[in-house]
Amino acid sequence: MGQSVAFSYVRSQFGVSSEDALWLLRGFHAAAIITSIVGIVIIKWVGNKWLFICSAFIFLIATIISIYTNSFSILLCARITAGFANGFMQAVAGLLFIATYQGKEKPLGSIISLAATIVGICLSLAINSSFLEDFGWRFTYVLSVPIMSTVFLSAFFFIPVREQKESIEVDWLSIFPFAILIFSMLYTVMYWDAFGGLSSIYITSSISIFIISATILFIRGFTHTNPIFDTTLFKYPSFIAAFFISFLSGVVFVFNFNMIAKLLGGILQMSFSDILVFISLLALLLFVSILLGVILLAKKVNAFWMMIAGLLCIAFACNQFSQLNTQFYINNIITPSLVCMLGAAFIALSVIIVAMKSVPPEKIAKVGNFRSVLFLLGIAIAAVDLTRIIDYRRVANFNAMIRYTNAGDSVFSQRLSGFKAFYLSKGYDPDSAYQAAIKAMTGTFQLQAFFKGMMQTFHIASIICIAFACLIFLLWLINNLQWIANKFQIQHSKMHNHV
Numbered sequence: 001m002g003q004s005v006a007f008s009y010v011r012s013q014f015g016v017s018s019e020d021a022l023w024l025l026r027g028f029h030a031a032a033i034i035t036s037i038v039g040i041v042i043i044k045w046v047g048n049k050w051l052f053i054c055s056a057f058i059f060l061i062a063t064i065i066s067i068y069t070n071s072f073s074i075l076l077c078a079r080i081t082a083g084f085a086n087g088f089m090q091a092v093a094g095l096l097f098i099a100t101y102q103g104k105e106k107p108l109g110s111i112i113s114l115a116a117t118i119v120g121i122c123l124s125l126a127i128n129s130s131f132l133e134d135f136g137w138r139f140t141y142v143l144s145v146p147i148m149s150t151v152f153l154s155a156f157f158f159i160p161v162r163e164q165k166e167s168i169e170v171d172w173l174s175i176f177p178f179a180i181l182i183f184s185m186l187y188t189v190m191y192w193d194a195f196g197g198l199s200s201i202y203i204t205s206s207i208s209i210f211i212i213s214a215t216i217l218f219i220r221g222f223t224h225t226n227p228i229f230d231t232t233l234f235k236y237p238s239f240i241a242a243f244f245i246s247f248l249s250g251v252v253f254v255f256n257f258n259m260i261a262k263l264l265g266g267i268l269q270m271s272f273s274d275i276l277v278f279i280s281l282l283a284l285l286l287f288v289s290i291l292l293g294v295i296l297l298a299k300k301v302n303a304f305w306m307m308i309a310g311l312l313c314i315a316f317a318c319n320q321f322s323q324l325n326t327q328f329y330i331n332n333i334i335t336p337s338l339v340c341m342l343g344a345a346f347i348a349l350s351v352i353i354v355a356m357k358s359v360p361p362e363k364i365a366k367v368g369n370f371r372s373v374l375f376l377l378g379i380a381i382a383a384v385d386l387t388r389i390i391d392y393r394r395v396a397n398f399n400a401m402i403r404y405t406n407a408g409d410s411v412f413s414q415r416l417s418g419f420k421a422f423y424l425s426k427g428y429d430p431d432s433a434y435q436a437a438i439k440a441m442t443g444t445f446q447l448q449a450f451f452k453g454m455m456q457t458f459h460i461a462s463i464i465c466i467a468f469a470c471l472i473f474l475l476w477l478i479n480n481l482q483w484i485a486n487k488f489q490i491q492h493s494k495m496h497n498h499v
Helices: 002-014 018-068 072-100 103-135 144-158 172-191 201-223 231-235 237-267 272-298 303-322 331-357 361-403 410-425 430-479 481-498
Strands: none
Touching: 002 018, 002 072, 018 072, 018 144, 018 172, 018 361, 072 103, 072 361, 103 272, 103 331, 103 361, 172 201, 172 361, 201 231, 231 237, 231 361, 237 272, 237 303, 237 331, 237 361, 237 430, 272 303, 272 331, 303 331, 303 430, 331 361, 361 430, 410 430, 430 481
16 A cells, blocks of 8 residues: 555656546556465465465565566566565464464454454555655555565564464455456446446446356355365355455545645645655554454454444445535645544444454354455455546535536626736736636536536545444344343333232
8 A cells, every 4th residue: 555655756757647647546556455365365375374385485585576676567566576475474464363363263363363464554555655755655565574575584584384274265266256356346436437337348348257256166165175265154134244345444544644635736736755755654544443353353343333433434424524615725635534534434444353253163264254355355446446437526516616607697797807817917818817717617627527526526525434334233233132121121120010
């Protein structure tokens, strides 16, 4: 995630488009998602230690190449290679966490694993935001070299070849439909607009391939004795809810930082360095919120209620953002931003507990496969396509504003005359002043359309979060009907005895 803050610098140095620069993140995440699952199968043949060591070495080499290359193509290949290596390391780390914590402590291992991932994201954003302005985008990779060198050397001494209680996946055939599913999904999302949606044979073919791959995985999950993705888990309603919220939690992390940055830069016109400082503070706040969430779960706070609280925090923040006008100040977004970070942390942590408590104990290990893929997929899709969604809303709003604007409207005429008078005072001739005034009005419309698109997105996000909060409450109610009935019965008995 840290490299995402450097896109503008990469574009300016290599002269590539924003779409091309985004492939640095798309390729990295797509590769990491696939190998995070492939890795848990490969471990069967090569073991934890050597898979981790080889992956760390490849990641280190790819990072060094990223520092010194002057070719965008080589940089892109290096980042995709680093993504593959990163996924393998995540697979090893995840399995070791699960193997270390057994029985009732297994959810704690998953929480610590996820917390470590999120803390890494937070520190990456904070550190890169702090150094980017002064040292350039390559410094993002320079910082990784000493850290990865330490990790690489430490792996020789601390990573075991195999844990005694480690669960090894044997369903290696599912790797192929899974990889095809991820690529077809990302391809459809990324090129939907470019190819004209369902009218394009490329998009319809990609969707068809996605459906076929998903069907194969679903059937194999029911028929295989030890599948990678145990689709029998979908018969548990709470798991289904956690399934979607896992994806939502990944989206929320990117959504928070991305949308707040757009408010600061696109509307308040803050400098890039000031935006980076604000993002650094938010990343540190998220780090603190994660620690708070881990402590609360360790104190046996109900995960369902923590998830509901997190969803309502996000809903509150999005609702506050959706009510802003174009004259807002930075003070208006500080409180919602803080609440948003707290909610994001609570959702990401509690979803693991909810999912694991929804399934039989012998199937808990399978929950991690779904969670890791969905969380990373949410980050990947939101990181590269949220901007496109906002731009789609901006264009739709701008076209609507132009379509329904009456040139004879008094307010429109007054603003146009004001702009024209301004340019006349600057020495423009009448024709040039009129053209400049039209451009100024168009720019005003575009800014308003952009802002309205953001507000609409925030409003939709708040509704989605409230809907999920209600769903989680309903599931909690269903799961605890017997407990609630017993409470009422005990209370009624006490009142009856008192009488």
